[in-house]
Amino acid sequence: MKVLVTGGAGFIGSHIVDLLIDQGHQVAIIDNFSTGNETNVNIKADLYRMDILDDAIISLFETFKPEVVIHHAAQIDIQSSIKKPAFDASINIVGTVKMLDACRAVGVRKFIYASSAAVYGNPQYLPVDEGHPVRPLSYYGISKHTPEHYLEVFAHQNDLDFTILRYANVYGIRQDPKGEGGVISIFIDKLLSNVEPKIYGDGEQTRDFIYVKDIARANIAALDHGSKGIYNISNNKQTTINELYNLISDFTNNNARPHYTNERSGDILHSVLDNSAALRDLRWEPQYTLRDGLRETCGYYLKHYFNK
Structure with missing residues (x-):
């Protein structure tokens, strides 16, 4: 299938791209290389040097016509989010909404969103499951959680499936x-x-530390599983x-x-x-x-x- 990976030159995104290509999928990458590295880019992927805030994104969607979008492009520096919360929100919130608009315009089947354990804040109990209260302690945590709400509403109003993956500490x-x-x-x-x-x-x-190759496998599992679900991806x-x-x-x-x-x-x-929901619904395990x-x-x- 055709899969578009935003942030596909980055740490996590590039591992996902590699696994997608190993499994025979046609892959396009969007990356502005603010943190991505050209040496990470799989030569079998189509690379588009652009920002997710760029209005030209829609033209790329119309040309490539992805069936699935895996969204990893983000501002991930917590200290930067504290110093520049508006910049953080523009990328993580507005950038995601622009991606969802493009998905709606071309009929993308599914959107896989990389969220974070940062949305939970200070744990009230352990292990933290997906029903734990969401009380982020940083602007970053807020900016990663807010798109989850946009995604749920977009899915309700449009024919768009989604899976939200909340990562533990990836290495x-x-x-x-x-x-x-x-x-x-x-x-x-x-x-x-x-x-x-x-x-x-x-x-x-x-x-809770989770290896990047297991994160990549969770994204692959979400191509066809975990419809409209939110899942912790961790070692538990x-x-x-x-x-x-x-x-x-x-x-x-x-x-x-x-x-x-x-x-x-x-x-x-x-x-x-707690990763038990992912083990059950995504048919994935680390x-x-x-x-x-x-x-x-x-x-x-x-x-x-x-x-x-």
């Missing part, structure tokens, strides 16, 4: 350690650069930052001790997402344990880090 090859990179890519970068890593607080805070396992650091330290052959500093105001202490995903990720960077 893996191609994740940028700079800026708002995930803690795993930051730890790997610091250890391979022989720079002392920093841990906020005592390191006993917990997160808690890992402390200290445990995480020790694993990465072992896999990078660097036993440097981290520097502990004051905890950050507003940081959530514990988080884990194939990588944290140890397996870290071994593959660290192994890749050990081979390629000093040749970049």
